[in-house]
Amino acid sequence: MIRERIEGIKPQMHHLKYLAGYSPKITAQVTELVAENRLGLVLVQRYPKAHNIRTDKALYDFTVAIKNEFMRTAQPLSRVAYDGKIHVINNALGTHTFVSRVQGGKLKAKHEIRIGSVFRDAPREFLKMIVVHELAHLKEKEHNKAFYQLCEYMEPAYHQLEFDTRLFLTQVEMAGSPYLPEFQGHNN
């Protein structure tokens, strides 16, 4: 009997992999929303609209605007792009690469930011959270205290947004993004 119940819970717990590290009370609440099929609705009520930053050019401009406001002295970005190949797990919400190469006898550094394409159909707040996260890595490689302070400096609601983004990723994996254009069309 007990074993059956535990096995019955397992598949749902698997869907909460994006919430590993959060308290049992919180994961229990989310498990309930998932079981009642209400997570997508909760997200859309809190964040009604998807952003319209559709192209890599628009994503680059969006990212550089935040960088210029808060991290002007950090090294320039050579490229920012959506990447459908990024498998969104745990901390790999986006990636940042640092490439050094010798060009004409000089060492050239290139910073690239890639954002999982799941964020193309998402609220602006979630996109900003992941962009802020990747920008902070220009200065702090590790997820340490200084890193999160920098994230909060650029986006005061960073921690709430990271949590809500994890809810969004849970929803996307289970039932798809509630922010896909065809779905949003019904709201207009």
Ligand SMILES: [Zn+2]
């Ligand atoms: Zn990171």
